Amino acid sequence: MASVLLNRFGVLFLCIFPACCDTGELLLEQCTPSSESQGTGCGCQGLKRDGAVDISDENNLKHHDGANVYSEKANETPHAPEHDVRSKLVHLQGGWFMMGTDDPGIPQDGEGPQRRVWVDPFYIEEHEVTNQQFQHFTNQTGYITEAERFGDSFVFEGLLNEKVKSTLSHAVAAAPWWSPVKGADWRHPEGPDSTTKHRMNHPVLHVSWADTQSYCRWAERRLPTEAEWEFACRGGLQDRLYPWGNNLMPRGQHYANLWQGDFPTRNTAEDGYANTSPVMSFPANGFGLYDMVGNAWEWTADWWNIHHNTEEKKNPKGPESGIDRVKKGGSYMCHKSYCYRYRCAARSQNTPDSSASNLGFRCVSDPDP
Numbered sequence: 001m002a003s004v005l006l007n008r009f010g011v012l013f014l015c016i017f018p019a020c021c022d023t024g025e026l027l028l029e030q031c032t033p034s035s036e037s038q039g040t041g042c043g044c045q046g047l048k049r050d051g052a053v054d055i056s057d058e059n060n061l062k063h064h065d066g067a068n069v070y071s072e073k074a075n076e077t078p079h080a081p082e083h084d085v086r087s088k089l090v091h092l093q094g095g096w097f098m099m100g101t102d103d104p105g106i107p108q109d110g111e112g113p114q115r116r117v118w119v120d121p122f123y124i125e126e127h128e129v130t131n132q133q134f135q136h137f138t139n140q141t142g143y144i145t146e147a148e149r150f151g152d153s154f155v156f157e158g159l160l161n162e163k164v165k166s167t168l169s170h171a172v173a174a175a176p177w178w179s180p181v182k183g184a185d186w187r188h189p190e191g192p193d194s195t196t197k198h199r200m201n202h203p204v205l206h207v208s209w210a211d212t213q214s215y216c217r218w219a220e221r222r223l224p225t226e227a228e229w230e231f232a233c234r235g236g237l238q239d240r241l242y243p244w245g246n247n248l249m250p251r252g253q254h255y256a257n258l259w260q261g262d263f264p265t266r267n268t269a270e271d272g273y274a275n276t277s278p279v280m281s282f283p284a285n286g287f288g289l290y291d292m293v294g295n296a297w298e299w300t301a302d303w304w305n306i307h308h309n310t311e312e313k314k315n316p317k318g319p320e321s322g323i324d325r326v327k328k329g330g331s332y333m334c335h336k337s338y339c340y341r342y343r344c345a346a347r348s349q350n351t352p353d354s355s356a357s358n359l360g361f362r363c364v365s366d367p368d369p
């Protein structure tokens, strides 16, 4: 049975895994952000939906299943090139690699210990799913995202205009720069007055974990496991912080869309972008993959858990159950001072129904049988 909890930020949320709720220790670790994580946290963990909203496991959305039944009368642009419809896939050989780190930037995120992990060969999309691609999917299927059903989504306040700001009811206490904005969704990333018209090649945002499942299934793909994502991020390098090495800015160049300046008040956008950037605006890693760190956070398939050991693992899929799903890579909002998570070993989490103005995804595919 589900139980409703009030966390210390005064945000109601539903714990659908009583084993977690019933254990004080687990509750502290998994159901509320730890106090230490605030200093370095994105505050993203505070993005819980109000208990008053029908916060739910995926099954509670069953009455919306009509939207998930893909329309036979597809409204597809007849001659859209395949790479506009779905991203190009890059083939990765897989194999053994060292996952995680023994020198964790944010130890309480469970970045360590470093461990030997095997991943089978797979294909991964070369860039984050774009607005254009997501629109193609919704045009064809009539799919309605969870943020559209809930009627709101989290937006970084620094991107809101005064009109929208004046309508805000409350922010997340631990992360006041996040506001639930009515009418914010993937088509309206900064609220009802905003549009993606000039950002069709930017990563789609405000997608929940269930939304990513629907998209990837439609694309005949799936979300990467955390291990696959991290293998892809590392681009064939060993024991490096970033997809390109250990130096954040080789030859003084920006290699990812991150935050420069002082978070959350001053974004100098020295890298060219205060918000998201068009995908592939920064150099690819050794595997030819773009924006693995920065631009939008990326959902993975795994449940969140911070306890790992050094035991060798083959194709790990994370815990069987959990409260939050793992996201990887950091976003355009990450600055070293508070969200040093634009590293391959870094990780963070959100409840699967969360959606926000810095969270997207990409899909992977298994080799043909």
Ligand SMILES: *[C@@H]1O[C@H](CO)[C@@H](O)[C@H](O)[C@H]1NC(C)=O
Pocket (backbone or CB within 6 Å): 076, 077, 132, 133, 135, 136, 139
């Ligand atoms: C989706 O449909 C709209 C309205 O018919 C159209 O303007 C748009 O180009 C379509 N987008 C894609 C990617 O097919």
Ligand SMILES: [Ca+2]
Pocket (backbone or CB within 6 Å): 257, 258, 259, 260, 269, 270, 271, 272, 273, 274, 275, 332
């Ligand atoms: Ca930037």
Ligand SMILES: [Ca+2]
Pocket (backbone or CB within 6 Å): 128, 291, 292, 293, 294, 295, 296, 297, 298, 329, 330
């Ligand atoms: Ca990214």
